[in-house]
Amino acid sequence: MTAWGYLVASIGVLLIGAGAFFAGRTTARRRADRPAGLTVADLMGMVVQSSHDGIAVLNGFGDVVLHNPRAEELGVVRNNRVDDRARRAAELARRDGGLVQVDLSPLEVKGRQPEAVHAEVRVLVENFVVVAASDESEAVRLEATRRDFVANVSHELKTPVGALALLAEAVLDAADDQEEVRRFSAKIMQEATRLGTLVTELIALSRLQGAEKLPVLDTVDVDVVVTEALGRSKLAAESADIEVTTDEPSGLRVEGDRTLLVTALSNLLDNAVAYSPPGSPVTVSRKLVDGFVEIAVTDRGIGIAEDQQTRVFERFYRVDKARSRATGGTGLGLAIVKHVAANHGGEVKLWSLPGTGSTFTLRIPAHPDRDAPTPDPAQQELAATPLGGEL
Incomplete structure (x- = not known):
C-alpha cells in the first residue's frame, strides 16, 4: 500500500471510529471496566496530526471537520476555512469520484512561507473528502x-x-x-x-555541487596547501606585477582532500591577482580559531559592494565583467571555493570595502590533534583584522 493509501485508511478509520463512538457512547458509558491505553483510532489520529503533509477533511458542505497543524502552516486551512481552490477541487472530486490535483501555492509569498504547495483531493467515505497537501x-x-x-x-x-x-x-x-x-x-x-x-x-x-561531506578524509598539512597554491598562481602574479606574501609556516593540519583545498586556495589567489591593480600587494595568512583553520587571502583591489557580496559565490557571477573577460575568468572560481569548503564541513567568509580591497577566508575544521601548535595571541589579533583596519 502506498503512503497515500495509508493516509486515506488512517483518516477513514478516524471517521468511522468517530461515528461508532457517537453511536455507541451510551453503551460505552455503562462499561466501568473499559481497558486503559491507546486505541487504533488514537494511533491513527496521532499519525495524521504529526504528518509532514497538510491534511484537511471536508464534509458535504465544504466545511473543515478535521485538519492537522501542517495544513495551517501550508495555508490549506485558515481560520478553520479551507482554501477556495481546495474547496472547488473537493466539489469536482465529489462529482466525478476521482483524484483531483490542485495547486495551492501562495499567491503572495511572504517571509518563510512555502513557495509551492501541491495537493491531491479525493473522496473518502460518503460525502467526506480529504485534501492532502505537500510543500514542493x-x-x-x-x-x-x-x-x-x-x-x-x-x-x-x-x-x-x-x-x-x-x-x-x-x-x-x-x-x-x-x-x-x-x-x-x-x-x-x-x-x-x-x-x-x-x-x-x-x-x-x-x-x-550537491555532494555530501567528504566520506574519506586524509590528514592535510596546511602549509603544503599554501605552498602549492602559491606555485600555481606565481606566473599570473608575476605577469600582473603583484607580490604575494605569506606569514610564517604554521604547522596546522586539517582533515580533507589536498587537491580540492589547493584548487580552492588557488582560485582565491587568482581572483585576488585578477582584481588588483599592478604593483599592489596580496597576502596569505593562516591561523587556528575555535577549532577551525582559517586561511585568509587579502588584496588591495577594487573591492566588492555590500549588495554584491552575497552573490559573488554564484556560478558565472562577475563583479567586473570587463576585467573578468580580459583576464580569462570563467565566473566559476568562487562557486568552486564555496562547495569545496562545504564538502569539508567548513565555509568561506568575505570582508570587502569598495576602493580598499577584500579578504576571503577559507575556514576548514582543524585536525583533532592535541599536539597542534597554538598560535601567538598577538599574531591571531593581527591576522583577524582584514587589511590592517577595523571591521
Missing part, C-alpha cells in the same frame, strides 16, 4: 536552479566557441599574410585555453 518549494527551486545553470552554461560556452569560429575564418582569409595569421592564431590559442578552463571548472563544480 525545494523541488521547484532546484528545477529553477537547473534551468538557470543550463542557460548560463549555454551562454558562456557560446562566447568562446563563436570567437573560435570567427578567428578560424579570419585565419583562412589572411592565409597569405603571415603576420595576421600569427596574430589570429595567438587569439585562437587564448580562446581555446579559456574554453578548456571553463569545461574543466564545470566538471569540477558538477562533481562538488
